Amino acid sequence: MQSEQADWRVVLREVGMKRTEIVFLVVLLLVVVLLVVMTANLDLFFPTPGPVEFAKAAINRTGAA
Amino acid sequence: MKVLVSARKALSVLVENPLAVVASACVDAVALVAFGFLSQPVYDKLVEHIIIISTLVSEQLRMARGQSILSALSSPEVAGFARQLAWLLALLLLVAAVIVVVSQGVNWAIARSSLMQKVRIIEELMRVARMAVVWSVIVALVYVIGLLADLRLVVISKVAPAQAGTGLVDVVQGVEIVLLFVALVHLAAGSILAGTAWIFQHKAQFLGAGVLVTSVFALVSLLLQAAAGLSQPLMVPAGLLVFLPAVMWTRVFYVGLVSNGVHS
Numbered sequence: 001m002q003s004e005q006a007d008w009r010v011v012l013r014e015v016g017m018k019r020t021e022i023v024f025l026v027v028l029l030l031v032v033v034l035l036v037v038m039t040a041n042l043d044l045f046f047p048t049p050g051p052v053e054f055a056k057a058a059i060n061r062t063g064a065a
Numbered sequence: 066m067k068v069l070v071s072a073r074k075a076l077s078v079l080v081e082n083p084l085a086v087v088a089s090a091c092v093d094a095v096a097l098v099a100f101g102f103l104s105q106p107v108y109d110k111l112v113e114h115i116i117i118i119s120t121l122v123s124e125q126l127r128m129a130r131g132q133s134i135l136s137a138l139s140s141p142e143v144a145g146f147a148r149q150l151a152w153l154l155a156l157l158l159l160v161a162a163v164i165v166v167v168s169q170g171v172n173w174a175i176a177r178s179s180l181m182q183k184v185r186i187i188e189e190l191m192r193v194a195r196m197a198v199v200w201s202v203i204v205a206l207v208y209v210i211g212l213l214a215d216l217r218l219v220v221i222s223k224v225a226p227a228q229a230g231t232g233l234v235d236v237v238q239g240v241e242i243v244l245l246f247v248a249l250v251h252l253a254a255g256s257i258l259a260g261t262a263w264i265f266q267h268k269a270q271f272l273g274a275g276v277l278v279t280s281v282f283a284l285v286s287l288l289l290q291a292a293a294g295l296s297q298p299l300m301v302p303a304g305l306l307v308f309l310p311a312v313m314w315t316r317v318f319y320v321g322l323v324s325n326g327v328h329s
Contacts, residue, residue: 021187024194028166035160039103042110046149048117 068273068322075318078179079310085179089172089316090309096168103160107153114150118143119216123223134220154208162201166194173252176316182324192255199257200248207244211237246275253319263323274322278315285311 038045049057079086118138125137138147170190177184214233250271251260264271285307292303 017187021191024191025187028163028190028194031159031163035103035156035163038156039106039160042106046110046114046153048110048113048146048149 068270068277071274071318071322072277074321075314078317078321079314082179085175086310086313089175089313090305092168092171092175093309093312094305096164100161100164103164104157107157107160111150111153111157114146114153115212115216118146118150119219119223121146122216123220126220126224134217154205154212158201158205158208161204162197166190166197169193169252172313173316173320176313176320179317180320180324182320193252196251196257200251203244207237207241211241242279243275246271246278249278249315249319250323253316253323260323270322274319278318281311281314 121143122134122137125140125143126132126134137143167190170193171186173193174184174186174189177189211234214237218234247260247264250264251257254260254263288307289300289303293300
């Protein structure tokens with residue numbers, strides 16, 4: 001286990017990246033994936049009434065029916 | 066004087082590094098397209114919510130005269146939509162922040178490297194990300210104030226059209242322009258503290274740079290309008306050829322102006 005960690009450190013050093021930089025890149029990638037999924041399924045996360053439902057609710061509120 | 070020297074130097078750097086200009090323009094173009102793709106559905110949903118909220122609020126104001134807009138906004142019927150609106154704004158802000166971090170990180174690194182400054186893209190990305198955290202709060206505040214000003218204008222023009230004035234909306238737009246120049250200095254300086262200190266120490270240069278950049282973009286806008294007048298399809302290539310290099314010039318200009326020891 002310890003030797004595996006040491007191997008990773010060597011790889012990071014050779015690439016020239018610090019651990020915080022790798023973590024930053026991974027978090028950035030995860031946020032991008034999350035955003036793409038969320039924006040593609042907005043109706044699931046933010047439901048709104050359709051025009052007919054909204055008109056019916058307005059009639060119920062104002063008592064215009 | 067230093068403003069003009071930096072402006073001329075930035076122009077010559079652009080002429081000497083056409084590859085950097087092309088790379089920067091490509092990154093900006095991809096960022097704009099990505100922002101359009103990711104933000105359009107969120108923006109549509111946002112508009113949907115604003116229409117629902119403004120309809121409900123003006124309905125309530127008509128029914129109970131003398132009620133304030135804020136109390137109408139906090140009524141149980143509206144509150145649910147207002148909460149969703151706040152989450153949508155947060156999502157839009159996150160989309161903008163991520164695209165800004167990636168595109169501006171790369172592009173400010175290109176601007177610095179074309180001025181022979183030593184730079185690593187990952188470090189620049191992290192620097193922009195750190196600034197984006199603070200700037201997201203500022204942008205969110207200004208955006209919400211702007212949204213409330215717009216909402217107020219819509220509601221007043223529905224209830225009492227004669228009293229509707231664009232004063233508050235204009236003030237918010239003015240503040241947004243000043244904040245844009247402050248953000249440019251922060252990005253050029255590489256940190257919010259250093260950028261803010263530079264603005265306080267070089268007020269005349271900050272003002273001069275603002276006037277110069279505004280003039281350049283007014284000229285770019287005139288050119289694009291002239292291109293659109295000649296032929297509508299000509300506007301897209303003209304935009305790519307004129308607007309994006311002007312954006313790159315602005316970055317190089319601010320890096321040169323703000324960084325000590327580059328021009329002096």
